[in-house]
Amino acid sequence: MRVLHLLDHGLPLHSGYAFRTRAILKAELARGWEVAAVTGPRHGPAPDDEEVVDGLRFFRTRPVAAKLPGLSEWREIDAFVQRIHQVVKIFRPDVLHAHSPVLCALAGLRVRRWSGVPLLYEIRALWEDAAVGNGTGREGSLRYRVTKALETHAVRQADAVAVICEGLRGDLIARGIDPAKIAVSPNGVDMALFGEPVPQDAGLAAQLGLEGAETIGFIGSFYDYEGLDVLIAAMPALVAARPAMQLLLVGGGPAEPAWRAQAASSPVAERIHFLGRVPHEAVERYYSLIDVLVYPRKKMRLTDLVTPLKPLEAMAQQRLVAASDVGGHRELIEDGVTGTLFPADDPAALAKALEKVFCMRDQWDVRRKQARAYIEAERNWFVNIARYDGLYENLAIKMA
Template sequence: MASRSRRILSDALPLRLVGNAAMAAATAARSLGEDPTLFGIQLARRFPLARRALVRAAASARGADAALLGAWMRGELDAVRGILDETSGPGLSRLAAEVAQAAGRPELVVDDPTAHPVARARAAWQLGEATTAIALLDGVRAPRLRRVLRAERALMTPGTRLRWTHAGAPTVDGHGVLHLLTNSLPHTQSGYTIRSHAVLRAQRDAGLAPVAMTRVGYPVVVGGLGARAIDVIDGIAYHRALPVALASTPDGRLRQQADALAALAARIGPAALQTTTHYPNAVVVREVAEALGLPWAYEVRGMLEQTWLSGLASDEARERARSSERYALVRAREAELAAAADAVFTLADRMRDDLVERGVPRERIELVPNGIDAALLERERPAPADARLGVGLPREGFWVGAASSIVDYEGFDVLLRAVAQARAAGHDIRALLIGDGTARPALLTLATELGLDGAAVLPGRVPREAAAQWLDALDVVVVPRVDREVTRTVAPLKPIEAMAAGAPLLVSDLPPLVESVGPGMVAAGATVPPGDAGALAERLAEIARTPPAREELADAGKRRAAERTWGSVAQTYRDAYGRLGV
């Protein structure tokens, strides 16, 4: 079947490429025509080549705008926020307003009566003030943005159903589980996609015959112009929903998604549907499941409103967002959809408790924590100094860090400051941060400011097949998350992977991380106060000079990881679907 799929795709590839290019061109042209400034900002975020061109273009800007745009393009977020604080007040330019929002400071824009109405509307939306955002567009020539925001508000409002009808027949005597995912390997490498792939493999091994489809337009909308209609990875099929043109509104795109998911279901005949947060996925899957007469499951992997708050850069912005209309609607919407599902899966006790507090019946929620492939427990970890040679790093030094998405709430700035303090105290501790994300440029700047040239390496994203070798190069893996709502609720994947690999591990003392590592690791000293660079520096120095402490952490981690294999986790899925008659 897999070879036949590849042959069909190869024959159709030229036509597929034409369709992908048409979709990308239409999307780009619409964005460029509606708001050239925002389009340039977003282009620079996604494509490094465009970033370099816009850095050169920044030289033609004047005054504060030139300094602001230049700092933002170089990734110097602290400098950007400093310039914004110095120049905030009435009279922000359109460019400055867009940069302020990209830097997580929408409160500087929304209350400025001289700012462009479209910029103010976007800032209000970013703060969760949905009705205000729509009202700011009254009388402004931005009809599509008004339609988009109205559709978004409707979709996040409890009780709203997708206006979609299915002309086909219900599924009869189906087999297997059809998943709807936001994104996937090989086009996106993240904790979300790695967990998704592990879940699919585990369900396959448990006899649930999973198949996946990703959101409409993906991966073309993130630059994957060479995307095929199907990718097959480790025997798991990922189907793509790639229309020639994407609908111009969120509800229109969800109808396209529902059409594609229902068409795939008609071809493969599943016995159940499954999706993951956030609510747009669940909106689609509920409609398709009801039309096909199938049960469906919702896997809650995070809290959308908390992730959104984590992207705001000031206490004022976070407080406004937390008390906003959008915050309340999203929390209620997620709870409504979870309660409507036939089964709910989530990752940790804290997340289950949050759902129960919002009205989801506890007996319908199954815990499916992050797991690992049992084969990893049998793998012999090389000496970190030897592994460093293999990736082009020096053998000497005591290297600490992580393989992760590089975003603000991961706390890698705290880690760099801890490394600098430890080095100032005479310890040859060095940092290695593998991965990419919005915070990486600022971390590169911080490393230079701290005098860590040569002692802090940020290689960016590495090939999936090389990730284990880079992780092996670390003497200690550190998960230094800062204390935010999202980090107090959501459990990441990387601690369990590090423990399975036999790497000594340190994590911030936050509930999901403590739950992930377990009491044995806590007793071995695996937790440090979040945000405390001094405490982290002291603990790293202690571990660096005490080999038995490293061995204790590695051994306790292996024992904990052995309790969390995907084989044991998969039985939870098997049992839950068995109760649904699958």
């Protein structure tokens, strides 16, 4: 089986998108398939038109000069189509596997018409809702409606569709898409990267002044929908209940200035630590310092429909997890078994839930083991990748 993946971006860039892609490609190689990827213009400049990163073969599309909104996207698709054409002639794939956003699917559909190679379109998030979530779009706007229409068109035209969670599957079915056409390929964890938890980094704890502290934290991108303002607002009540409490925030993003200002004005400002972005290879050191990873996502279409990756990585690291009860979290976390769920957008409820977690230390080991067992059985990438077997084989038969 020869599979060519069509990507918005990829390694060596660091993002949840790039790391999910890495896990998929690595797992497919381990199954004996021949795998390559083409990144689109949005990946940005690359040292070569073709390169190998972490043992994975990437073909690059050169960036496109920015034009008017709308026109730029179509120029990007044109450039991406031309590059995919070139790569198809070189790699001769059995299947094209396009990953959201929809620009990748639209380029893949044009290449399919020329080459006859069947197309699987995998949706990780709906582009129109992602724009609302990161503050660059507005639900119901003209751009939102056009993007949604393009997404629906791409799904209808693709030979098969995969989504990362049941929330997205339900949304597509509500649009009139045949349920039999949609497979669920959930987020998973590359156990080679996150499989073995590391002991607490005592040196880093001392450097940050955390000896003897109780710690909660967040590691990820700072977008408004992640709800860290709710977590910061919960800190005074939590410190009042647990005087040794400290909050560690690792990462960065558009919402950081507002959250830093909020934290600076908090009566417990000295307990809230912004640690900035850290190299991917150093992330485990920071996981080792945090007793409970907290994911206070706000309730909206994006967070109700899409499952995040970070809580799974934390569970693989045998860290305790607490999260808001949005739909995406409810698909991943069983309250009181593999983690703790609390009402979204409610600082008081968040503080009360975390206080309860710290009062139940005698149950921590059991919960860690239950969460780890769930990851190994259902969210291990080398298990999940088998879901593509039937999809690829059916598409390859169609091509023949």
